[in-house]
Amino acid sequence: MNRYAPVLRALGMVIMLFGMTVLSPLILSHMVEDGARTAYDEAFALTMLCGLLLWARYRKVRRELTVRDGFLMVVLIWTLLPAFATLPLMLQLGMSFTDAYFETMSGLTTTGATVLSGIDTLPMSINLWRHQLVWVGGMGLVVLAIAILPLLGIGGRQMFQAETPGPMKDAKLTPRISQTAKGLYVVYLGVTVLCILAYWLAGMNWFDAVCHTFSTMGLGGFSTHDASFGHFDSPAIELVAIVFMLVAGMNFGTLFLAATGRSLKPYLRDPEAGWFLSVIGVSILVVAIYIWKGGVYADLSTSLRHTAFNLVSIATTTGFASVDYAQWPIFAPLWMLFLCSFATSAGSTGGGIKMARALLLYRQVHREIVRAMHPNAAYSVRIGGQVAPQNILFAVLAFGFMYMVSLVSLTLIMTFTGLDVITAFTAIVACLNNTGPGLGAVGPSTTYAVLDDFQTWVCIFAMLLGRLEIFTLLVVLTPSFWRP
Numbered sequence: 001m002n003r004y005a006p007v008l009r010a011l012g013m014v015i016m017l018f019g020m021t022v023l024s025p026l027i028l029s030h031m032v033e034d035g036a037r038t039a040y041d042e043a044f045a046l047t048m049l050c051g052l053l054l055w056a057r058y059r060k061v062r063r064e065l066t067v068r069d070g071f072l073m074v075v076l077i078w079t080l081l082p083a084f085a086t087l088p089l090m091l092q093l094g095m096s097f098t099d100a101y102f103e104t105m106s107g108l109t110t111t112g113a114t115v116l117s118g119i120d121t122l123p124m125s126i127n128l129w130r131h132q133l134v135w136v137g138g139m140g141l142v143v144l145a146i147a148i149l150p151l152l153g154i155g156g157r158q159m160f161q162a163e164t165p166g167p168m169k170d171a172k173l174t175p176r177i178s179q180t181a182k183g184l185y186v187v188y189l190g191v192t193v194l195c196i197l198a199y200w201l202a203g204m205n206w207f208d209a210v211c212h213t214f215s216t217m218g219l220g221g222f223s224t225h226d227a228s229f230g231h232f233d234s235p236a237i238e239l240v241a242i243v244f245m246l247v248a249g250m251n252f253g254t255l256f257l258a259a260t261g262r263s264l265k266p267y268l269r270d271p272e273a274g275w276f277l278s279v280i281g282v283s284i285l286v287v288a289i290y291i292w293k294g295g296v297y298a299d300l301s302t303s304l305r306h307t308a309f310n311l312v313s314i315a316t317t318t319g320f321a322s323v324d325y326a327q328w329p330i331f332a333p334l335w336m337l338f339l340c341s342f343a344t345s346a347g348s349t350g351g352g353i354k355m356a357r358a359l360l361l362y363r364q365v366h367r368e369i370v371r372a373m374h375p376n377a378a379y380s381v382r383i384g385g386q387v388a389p390q391n392i393l394f395a396v397l398a399f400g401f402m403y404m405v406s407l408v409s410l411t412l413i414m415t416f417t418g419l420d421v422i423t424a425f426t427a428i429v430a431c432l433n434n435t436g437p438g439l440g441a442v443g444p445s446t447t448y449a450v451l452d453d454f455q456t457w458v459c460i461f462a463m464l465l466g467r468l469e470i471f472t473l474l475v476v477l478t479p480s481f482w483r484p
Contacts, residue, residue: 003484005061007069011076012055018081019047021136025088025125034123036092043087050084068481075476078464082108088129093122098453105460107133109467110349112221112319112436113459115449119226124207127224131214137467138218138349139188139252187256192217195244202236216244219349221319221436228444229309229322238309238322249316250276251347271383272345272355279343280315284308287332294329307332315339317350319436326443333439337426340435351434351466353403359383360396402470407432410462417455427451431462 026040065073085108086100095103099115106113107130119127192213199209208224215222225231229238247255250273257266267273284307292303306323313320314336325333342358344350363381370379380387407428414424419441426438427448437444442451448459465473475481 004069004072005058006063006065007073007076008054009058009061010065010073011080012051012053012058014077015051015054015080015084016048017051018084018136019044019051021132022047022088022129024132025129028128029123029125032124034125036088036123036125039088039091040125042091043084046087047084071472071475071481074468074472078108078468085129085133088126092126096453098456099449102448102456102460103130104133105463106436107131107220107222108137109434109463110134110137110218110220110317110351111431111434111463111466112215112219113431113442113448113463114222114436115447115456117226117447117449119224120231122224127211128207130222131211131220131224134218134220134222135192135214136218138214138220138248139184183256183260184252187252187259188217190259191244191247191255195240198240198244199237202240203232203234204237212241213244215320216241216318217248217349219245219248219316219318219344219351219434221313223320229320233322235305238305241320242309242312245312245316245318245320246277246280248318249344249348249350251345252349253347254345269385270345271359271385275359276343276345276355279339280312283315283335283339284311287311287335291328291332296328311336311339314435314437315343317344317352317433317435319430321437321444324443324445326439326445337429337435337438340433341429351432353400356383357396357399360388360393361400363388364393364397399470402474403432406462406465406470410458413458414455417452417458419451419455427455427459428462431459432466434463434466 022040022044026037026044028034029036029040082101082104085104086095086097089095089100089103090097093100093116095115102113102115105111112134116122195213195216196206196209199212200206204212211222211224214220221228223229223231229241232238250267251270254266254270254273258264284304288300288303288307291297291307292300297303297306306325309320309322310325312318314325314333317340325336340352342353342355344352344354346354346356348354360381360383363383367379367381370377381393382388410428410432411421411425414428415421419427423438423440423442426440427442430436430438430442442448448456451459
């Protein structure tokens with residue numbers, strides 16, 4: 001156990017840090033007297049006690065975390081914190097552990113899938129708790145941890161490299177990793193405040209504005225209403241959501257550089273941003289014309305409005321819905337789910353393969369085609385004007401392979417349990433890409449409550465696998481990881 005003592009000590013601190021996030025819904029519950037105060041009192045006390053006991057047991061350990069420790073720390077954070085987050089849901093709503101864990105894992109991984117119905121009538125503090133989980137999980141609990149834990153004597157570079165999404169994890173925005181984490185969170189917080197104000201000015205009340213901002217910035221898709229954005233039926237509110245979903249779907253490192261340099265030039269140099277906006281823009285136009293010609297909407301402007309919102313929502317892996325797009329001609333929702341597999345940028349709060357990997361895979365395929373025609377030609381794969389190192393290319397190819405293996409394997413497991421292939425496939429696509437709604441029985445007008453416990457746990461595993469970008473979780477699950 002001494003081998004894992006530094007991990008357990010740091011984990012105790014993270015649990016206590018997470019316990020502090022219970023205070024905001026606790027305070028709200030006291031203010032509005034929604035009947036959930038006892039649940040939060042008990043959840044706060046139990047979470048803080050567990051974290052304190054774990055830290056106290058190993059408080060004298062001072063060894064720096066190794067790379068192996070970083071992987072284990074990340075997996076423990078993303079599996080244990082959702083368990084603590086279930087406490088208010090189980091104590092107040094009487095949910096089973098499976099359903100509550102699905103809900104909190106969905107929140108923290110910014111998936112946005114839900115098993116709850118009657119959301120409009122939930123206690124306000126419960127809705128705030130659900131949405132706050134998305135916001136905290138958005139930038140990554142580990143990034144938050146490494147911004148704070150260095151002050152307590154624990155370095156965090158290994159944790160950051162293990163958790164940060166995207167193929168190029170070693171790019172430095174600031175000389176010190178803790179400064180990077182703090183800078184990213186300052187930008188994240190600043191854009192969050194702007195989004196809250198924009199929603200409020202567009203017509204939301206303050207509570208809805210805060211909750212939907214948390215979901216928008218985390219690209220999580222939770223809503224305070226069963227009808228999601230269909231409840232508001234407001235073009236202005238939808239436009240605000242589109243703008244901030246697009247911002248959150250791009251690299252926050254680029255946003256950090258643009259904000260600190262007070263210039264948009266970093267976006268012009270970002271190889272993903274142009275492709276991200278172009279792919280989404282062309283897709284909106286094509287799908288809008290397609291469903292308009294298919295007779296879904298009487299005029300093109302209405303078709304553009306609903307297509308723009310719902311396509312951006314799914315492509316950025318957010319999961320909001322303004323209409324039941326599952327009723328559109330099947331090409332449209334399938335294309336939207338295809339986009340969620342790769343559209344968002346590395347370093348964003350979105351899920352999926354990421355645009356950077358997609359570009360590298362495409363250019364690697366192009367290189368192989370060129371080499372087939374010209375065996376002696378020297379052709380390098382470039383991204384952002386730089387030659388991609390071979391180790392990056394190999395890692396991206398391996399990721400692409402494991403992504404497809406995970407998608408096919410988990411879909412087969414779901415169909416083995418008796419689900420129809422549309423529901424099984426789209427549920428795994430939505431969970432693996434941290435998107436939320438699928439099609440069939442888990443479409444935008446339904447919830448994941450239709451799944452049995454085993455199917456729910458398969459989806460939970462898919463959400464975790466997608467959030468940790470497959471290899472972080474697989475590394476810890478290999479036998480060689482646990483050998484001395």
